[in-house]
Amino acid sequence: MFKWLEKNLPKIVMAPAVGLIGWFVYGFVLWTLYISFTNSKILPKYELWGFGQYEKLWASRKWLISVDNLLVFTALFLIFCIVIGIILAIFLDQKIRAEGVLRTIYLYPMALSFIVTGTAWKWILNPTLGIQKMFIDWGFENFTFDWLVNREMAIYTIVIAGVWQSAGFVMALFLAGLRSVEDEIVKAAKIDGAGLFTVYWKILLPMMRPVFFTSFVILVHISIKSYDLIVALTQGGPGISTTMPALFMTQAAFHKSQVGLSAASAMMMFMAVAAVIIPYLYSELRRENAR
Amino acid sequence: MQDNLQSTSYKELEQKSKYTNIFLRWFLYFILILFASYFIFPLYVMVVTSLKTMEEIRQGTLLTWPSSLNFDSWLVAWGGRGYGAGDTFLRPYFWNSIKMVVPAVFFSTFIGAMTGYVLTKWRFKGDQWVFLFLLFGCFIPFQAILLPMARTLGSLGISNSVVGLVLVHTVYGIPFTTLFFRNYYISVPTELVKAARIDGAGFFKIFFKILLPISAPIIVVTVIWQFTQIWNDFLFGSTFSFGEAAPIQVALNNMVLSSTSVKEYNVDMASAIIAGIPTLIVYVLAGKYFIRGLTSGAVKG
Numbered sequence A: 001m002f003k004w005l006e007k008n009l010p011k012i013v014m015a016p017a018v019g020l021i022g023w024f025v026y027g028f029v030l031w032t033l034y035i036s037f038t039n040s041k042i043l044p045k046y047e048l049w050g051f052g053q054y055e056k057l058w059a060s061r062k063w064l065i066s067v068d069n070l071l072v073f074t075a076l077f078l079i080f081c082i083v084i085g086i087i088l089a090i091f092l093d094q095k096i097r098a099e100g101v102l103r104t105i106y107l108y109p110m111a112l113s114f115i116v117t118g119t120a121w122k123w124i125l126n127p128t129l130g131i132q133k134m135f136i137d138w139g140f141e142n143f144t145f146d147w148l149v150n151r152e153m154a155i156y157t158i159v160i161a162g163v164w165q166s167a168g169f170v171m172a173l174f175l176a177g178l179r180s181v182e183d184e185i186v187k188a189a190k191i192d193g194a195g196l197f198t199v200y201w202k203i204l205l206p207m208m209r210p211v212f213f214t215s216f217v218i219l220v221h222i223s224i225k226s227y228d229l230i231v232a233l234t235q236g237g238p239g240i241s242t243t244m245p246a247l248f249m250t251q252a253a254f255h256k257s258q259v260g261l262s263a264a265s266a267m268m269m270f271m272a273v274a275a276v277i278i279p280y281l282y283s284e285l286r287r288e289n290a291r
Numbered sequence B: 001m002q003d004n005l006q007s008t009s010y011k012e013l014e015q016k017s018k019y020t021n022i023f024l025r026w027f028l029y030f031i032l033i034l035f036a037s038y039f040i041f042p043l044y045v046m047v048v049t050s051l052k053t054m055e056e057i058r059q060g061t062l063l064t065w066p067s068s069l070n071f072d073s074w075l076v077a078w079g080g081r082g083y084g085a086g087d088t089f090l091r092p093y094f095w096n097s098i099k100m101v102v103p104a105v106f107f108s109t110f111i112g113a114m115t116g117y118v119l120t121k122w123r124f125k126g127d128q129w130v131f132l133f134l135l136f137g138c139f140i141p142f143q144a145i146l147l148p149m150a151r152t153l154g155s156l157g158i159s160n161s162v163v164g165l166v167l168v169h170t171v172y173g174i175p176f177t178t179l180f181f182r183n184y185y186i187s188v189p190t191e192l193v194k195a196a197r198i199d200g201a202g203f204f205k206i207f208f209k210i211l212l213p214i215s216a217p218i219i220v221v222t223v224i225w226q227f228t229q230i231w232n233d234f235l236f237g238s239t240f241s242f243g244e245a246a247p248i249q250v251a252l253n254n255m256v257l258s259s260t261s262v263k264e265y266n267v268d269m270a271s272a273i274i275a276g277i278p279t280l281i282v283y284v285l286a287g288k289y290f291i292r293g294l295t296s297g298a299v300k301g
Helices: A002-036 A052-059 A061-092 A099-111 A114-125 A131-137 A154-179 A183-191 A196-207 A209-225 A228-233 A245-254 A259-290 B002-051 B054-059 B072-079 B091-121 B127-138 B143-156 B162-185 B190-198 B203-214 B216-232 B235-240 B248-257 B265-285 B287-300
Strands: none
Touching: A002 A259, A002 B091, A002 B127, A002 B143, A002 B162, A002 B203, A052 A061, A052 A259, A061 A099, A061 A154, A061 A209, A061 A245, A061 B002, A099 A154, A099 B002, A099 B265, A099 B287, A114 A154, A114 A228, A114 B002, A114 B216, A114 B248, A114 B265, A154 A209, A154 A228, A154 B002, A154 B287, A183 A196, A209 A245, A209 A259, A228 A245, A228 B248, A245 A259, A245 B143, A245 B235, A259 B127, A259 B143, B002 B072, B002 B265, B054 B265, B072 B091, B072 B265, B091 B127, B091 B162, B091 B190, B091 B203, B091 B216, B091 B248, B127 B162, B143 B162, B143 B235, B162 B216, B162 B235, B190 B203, B216 B248, B216 B265, B216 B287, B235 B248, B248 B265, B265 B287
């Protein structure tokens, strides 16, 4: 008995973690998947109903707007975060004075919650007392900046706040990547007459392919899950113009008693994340095994 | 001859590039400082606004400096105005968050350390798959577990309570903490463990005597990561709690959204600062570890 215990102790110690994750992650996802195939409204029902919820979901105007917003947001969020992140990383890599201070400034938004920063941005972007007033007071009398309350433009305010929050993170990833390149490579290129621009464009950035890949995966992941920022900044409004899948899901589940529909929307989000993450995990593990 | 020619042209080139270099340097600093102001702008606005009176806010612009250091809105945000019903302030919710964060960080870190230890030093057949099994938990969109979680908390009788949130944050922290400890322990030489095993040291003795003493850096990274994540969480907090059991982020959001007669932006900003200050302090004091968690947590998970 004691022998058995000793032999299996590692597995016994592993058991709580595996059990908790098995139940609370895999079990729960399967439950949600099942419920998405039922006609559940206020309470979950367990008779199968087929793909009805998915048909309803993709016929819903609000869901289509959510998906549309998600695509627009993700595209802009990715482009701006990566471009700004790379520029900052390359510039910081030039033996800059006060690099530590600058790095701290670029990255501090990551330490704050989206609710905190959303509250700040909401105040800055509000037309009556925020940026618009600032410019008018400075003498630009016709200056208007009402994106926050403008149906067409409100989604871009979420991009502004989102990029502000996450660009520093991409900077940190690329800076770490650039620093891990051996000096010899850069020196050799310079001796061959390559300018700084060429060194980065032709040699260093192509070497950063794994960092691009990582940033891409993380940023897409953040954007599919974005919820807090929208709640803090626009609550999905004006109207439903800035709603997104995560917001759609919680509203359907907890405010509108559409449990089946919300489960279907959650599963769509799950599949979108899986489509990005599974290839990523696969390649990461292969790289690790190759080492 | 050839050598000579090359060196002169090289010198000329260097001379020429000296001026472009100086220009580039200035350009570099200009851009870096420009971006720094973009990043610092909201924080600056938050702090200045929180120190102004509403009168000053209406008269000045976002950037104007307050006429005097007036901490009234901070006091109101923290402790309310004292008129009873409808008076919302952050103090009780701040404590809710503390009561939620401390045990959740402790449990998730402890479990992560144990699983990371087993996965690297007591390897068994299929341990790679177990790791992958846990790792996937880092990525699931939590919307896919909200509905069953709400029901489970309800049937356990801990919905709308700090205890419920501790459970939720502990469970969904495990994939990350496991990842951190596993990646750290994998670089600890296994020979050390093997030698100790030959000397007759058992499972726990090896952990407490050999691994734990060298684990300080990764414990700091993990604790900071978990603390920041849990303190800043809004999705779980807003879904599984309301009213008196709410954590601070939920309370902040409610305060800002509550439509009382006059919008007091100075109080809103003071509240936001109060809700953000614990993680900000940790970031400033231990930024190195914060970034390490961020990049290693990200690069691998």
